[in-house]
Amino acid sequence: MGGSDSIFADDVELIKNAEVLEEDYTPETILCRDAALDDFTDVLKPIYKGRPPQNAFLYGDTGVGKTAATKHLRDKLVDDLETKNADLPADEQVTLNVIWINCENFTTGDHKTSSYQVAVGIVNRLRDKGNRITGTGYAPQDVYDIMYSELDDLDGTVLIVLDEVDKIGKDDTLLYELPRSRDMGYLETVRVGVIGISNDYTFRKNLSPKVKDSLCETEIKFPPYDAVELRQILQSRAELALYDDAYTDETIQLVSALAYQEASGSARRAIRLLRGSAEIAEGEGVEQIAETHVRQADKKIEYGNIVESIADQDDEKLYILKALAHLDLVDKTPARTRTIHRAYSRVVRAYNEDSGSEPLTQRGMFNHLSKLVMFGFVHTIDRNKGAGGGQWNEHEFSDDVDPAKVKEAYDERGLDWKRIKTRGVDK
Ligand SMILES: Nc1ncnc2c1ncn2[C@@H]1O[C@H](COP(=O)(O)OP(=O)(O)OP(=O)(O)O)[C@@H](O)[C@H]1O
Ligand SMILES: [Mg+2]
Structure with missing residues (x-):
């Protein structure tokens, strides 16, 4: 328990083991996943037996x-x-080398993750610091050649896990080649097995037939958890993470129900919410999580999620959202497309003084604006003044978005929040 004078201390502590609530904690037992684990075990059995x-x-x-x-x-x-x-x-003896690659981590600056970048990642995983190669400057075939020669220096079986493999994008060369590398004569010593992991349904659907043939030899589906399963997973995590008196059955039930409703059965969301609730209760000096703590934590997570999904948008959409933010701040929303286009053009010029890139035309911008409507960030109002009165659209932020969130998203992307003139009003 607390008791220290430090401003960083709380008087009471509910969390006894914070590590257990961390994102990268690997639980001792995986609950409610018997079917998937059975299938997965079958995939790995040959490795244990020393077979291909x-x-x-x-x-x-x-x-x-x-x-x-x-x-x-x-x-x-x-x-x-x-x-x-x-x-x-x-x-x-059976020799196994596991190479774990999170494909998400290969987005550097303007270079989107690609088969090429991941191949570079595999090479660098196998080389010591002094010998690593850079993510640019090699012809693709050279990078693949280097990768195969590094892999072939290993022994036995190499299991390559490509987590978040959808980040690899359209060019799935690597996914096609790796599973067949031995058949194609690229490897002589080692045998390679590949596990691809993805939460992107479109990616799976769009994989080329050759990749489906090889990588998707076995497909293992992980369905969303229902509220009962979430409760079970959360209960076992809470026992490790929190003091006994810090929560009740009702806490677990509420947290699971919210995660089920709002995050379609995500255990990650449930665990985050439990941790957030415990931290808020600690901050208030209360020894047990109450419903209001859970509700507050839930709001905070929702807020963070929206900021994050704004930050994920491409530059044009971020410019449009900033334009809308400025119009919103001077009470000029809902705004017509041409008004937004004027503000948007100022934003684009302010952010591209050096590169000199120009704003899109109103029509070009409108395409991006429509996407923002589709994603639920922007709300469109149909103005119809009856016969002869004309018809037009006006746009404003949806209930989920406000200027502060857009600004936070800019922060997250490391972009300055530049001042933009909105019709003479400096905001
Ligand atoms: N069956 C389970 N038993 C115990 N903990 C679980 C279970 N399923 C998920 N978790 C926990 O929930 C969190 C999210 O799980 P995980 O990271 O495996 O999700 P994921 O399916 O890989 O999601 P994403 O597609 O976003 O990467 C982790 O903290 C994990 O430990
Ligand atoms: Mg994952």
């Missing part, structure tokens, strides 16, 4: 345990092989 590895594609919505289950089985496989090898003569 298989490939698999794991898919399902965000927060449903794909990464957690994979880490869990990876650890188990490595442990069990160690035990097995201990009893075997050296020449019968």
